[in-house]
Amino acid sequence: MRLDGRVVLVTGGSAGIGAAVVERLAAAGARVVVHGRNEGRAAAVADRVGGAVVLGDLAVPGAAAEVAREAVAVHGQVDVLVANAGAGWSGPFTELSGPELEHLVGLNLLAPLHLIRRLLPPMIERRSGHLALVGSIAGRTGVAGEAVYAATKGALDIFAESLRLELRDTGVGVSLTVPGVVDTGFFAARGRAYDRARPRPVPADRVARALVDGITNDRAESWVPRWLRVAPAVRGVAPGVYRRLSARFGEQVQSR
Template sequence: MRLDGRVALVTGGSAGIGAAVVDRLAAAGARVVVHGRDEQRAAAVAERVGGAVVLGDLAVPGVAVEVAGAALAIHGQIDVLIANAGAGWSGPFTELSGAELEHLVGLNLLAPLQLVRSLLPPMVDRGSGHVALVGSIAGRTGVAGEAVYAATKAALDVFAESLRLELRDTGVGVSLTVPGVVDTGFFAARGRPYDRARPRPVPADRVARALVDGITNDRAESWVPRWLRVAPAVRGVAPGVYRRLSARFGEQVHGR
């Protein structure tokens, strides 16, 4: 897909990976609609690329549909959806409140599904478009202390694969970006900062570059960094060995 002149909606576009994706899309000639919860931050990102802003808390039921409608109203169509907004939570599953559980599932999983449901039909009718989803290595390997986050990303992973098969020959592409540890505010926001010496967090722009490349070249999935593919491969081929190593070395290499 050529991005020049295309209209792209980036959720969670006011910071981190989302803001880096906005910059990359704008540099490729796309007209970008920046979604965020914080009006000032979203407006600052949109202003530097000449984009538009839509606001809304995607964790709240019904807001994803409202955000999709507001984005459509700006330019009349959305050619590319980048469902990037997400959050984490760190701690024992037994300490996770019901409200926080609903927040994670609502933001990380239900909101992307609702956005796709709202924006996909016109893409199929036009025979052109792209849905870009942001997963996590946690969705492929599982992570102690982040069971719900990992579950939402695993579900998004399977959704991407299923939707890709469903949309074959429609002209609409589906891509999944699978990042590991990324240098953003994600870890601080989840309640526990990333404190490992290795692997070192990768810059958000590196993830954005892979994501945009996935759109323009219709790649099914992109891993950042690429060596992360080893962990789920070991899990699939030798699950017993993988689990013993996981128990020995503790927290898995993951993040976003």
């Protein structure tokens, strides 16, 4: 897909990976609609690229439909959705409150599905479009202390795979970007900072580059960094060995 002139909605576009994606899309000639919860931060990103802003807390029931409606109203259509907005939570599952659980599932999983449900039919009618989802290595391997986050990303992963098959020959592509540890504010926001020496966090722009490449070249999935593919491969081929290594070296680390 050529991005020049295409209308792209980026959720969670006011910071981190989302802001880096906005910059790269604009550089490729796309007309970007920046979604965020904080008007000032979203506007600052949009102003840098001449984009538009839509606001909304996607964890709130019904908000995704309103964000989709407002995004379409900006230019009359949305050609590409980048479903990037997400959140984490760190700690034992038994300490996760009901409202926190609802927030994670609502934002990380239900919101992308509701956005796609609204934006996909016109793409199919035009026989052109792309859905770019942001997953996580946690969704492929599991993470101690991150059970619900990993579950939402794992569900998003298999949703992308299923929808890709469903949309074959429609002209609408589906891509999944699978990042590892990324140098953003994600870890501080989840309540526990990233304190490991390895693997080193990768820049948000590196993930953005892979994501945009996935759109333009219709790649099913992109891993950042690429060596992350080893972990789920070992888990699939030798699950016993994988679990022993995980127990020995500690919890796996998740993305963003």
